[in-house]
Every structure is written in C-alpha cells, then in structure tokens.
Amino acid sequence: MVDIVDPKTRSRMMSKIRSTHTRPEILIRQLLHRQGFRFRLHVQNMAGKPDIVLPRYRAVIFVHGCFWHGHDCPLFRLPGTRQDFWQEKIGRNRENDRKVLAILLASGWRIAVVWECAVRGKHADLPGITQELGTWLRGTGSYLELRGPPVSR
Numbered sequence: 001m002v003d004i005v006d007p008k009t010r011s012r013m014m015s016k017i018r019s020t021h022t023r024p025e026i027l028i029r030q031l032l033h034r035q036g037f038r039f040r041l042h043v044q045n046m047a048g049k050p051d052i053v054l055p056r057y058r059a060v061i062f063v064h065g066c067f068w069h070g071h072d073c074p075l076f077r078l079p080g081t082r083q084d085f086w087q088e089k090i091g092r093n094r095e096n097d098r099k100v101l102a103i104l105l106a107s108g109w110r111i112a113v114v115w116e117c118a119v120r121g122k123h124a125d126l127p128g129i130t131q132e133l134g135t136w137l138r139g140t141g142s143y144l145e146l147r148g149p150p151v152s153r
Contacts, residue, residue, distance in 0.1 A: 024119045025051050025063040031130045032061075037137065047107075048100030057137045059110040062097075066116045070094050073117045073148055101143075110142050117148030124148070 029052060032039060040053045050060035066075035070090040079086050104111055118129060129146055136144045 022063065022065065024065070024114070024116045027119050027126075028052065028061065028063050028114055028129075028133075031126065032133065035130065035134050037134075047103040048096075050104075054137060057110065058108060059112065059137055060104060061112045061114060061133075063114045063119075064097075064116065068093055069097060069115075071115050071117065071147075073115065075117045075120070075148075105142060110136075112136060112144040112146070114146045115148060118146045119148075121148070 029039070029041075032052070032054075037054060038056075040055065042049050042051065043053045046053065046060070048062070051063045052061040054060070064071065066073050067077075068090070070076060070093065078090075101111055112133065114129070114133075118124065119126065132144070132146060
C-alpha cells in the first residue's frame, strides 16, 4: 500500500508525536497527585527513564502507548505501509521494555505498567485504576499491569 502523503510531510507528522507528557501520562499523574502521592518525572539516570518515579515507595510507573509498545488490544493496528519496518521497530521497543523491566526488578524497584487502553475511551474505569494504583503503591507487590477492558475487534 502506498503512503497517502509525501515523505517530508510524513516525517513532520511523526515528529509531532510526543514521547513524554502524553495525555494518558498526565491523567495518571493527576490521579496519583489527588491521592497525595508525590513523584518525580522521567528520571534520566534510571533504566528506561520511567514516566513516574515514586522513590518513597521504591516504585516506578510506565505509561505505555498501545501502538508504540505493540499491545495486543483494539488500539493497536499495524500500519498498512512499510509493515516490515514497523514490525521491526515495535519488536525492538518490546525487547527494550523487557530488558528495562528486568534491570529495574533486579535493582529492587517495584514496577507498574499502565497501558493507554486502560485510561482511554468510554470504557475506562478511572476510579478503579486510581484505587488499584493506590493499593499497589501502599502494598508490597513487585509488578502491576493495568490493561483496558477486553473489546472484540
């Protein structure tokens, strides 16, 4: 399938996609802040530069975009053009995610991964996400993953 825009336009469009301070990330930060949690953002010297770091709880939170991290949900759809490129790119992202999680867990950090599909759309359960994150942070679990509700394709 041929791209509908020229390469220069596509490059400009792709460069506008943010990697930090995304809407789902800001939403999670707001939910945590309302519960009284204080945190640091995008700590540069940590593996994977976690989106949210809560040193007091020795916990980090990653807010993953379903497309960029290849989540198996209705929000992920491989582009019709340059499929080999995108499969390789997303595969590398997923491998990097696995390595970062292993490094952080081995270093004694607790990890939560919140997927974009969990906070986006009419089926998002924000009060449930807020409660689950708060309970996890105050508890002792080492890993938490929050996904969106299953939706048939």
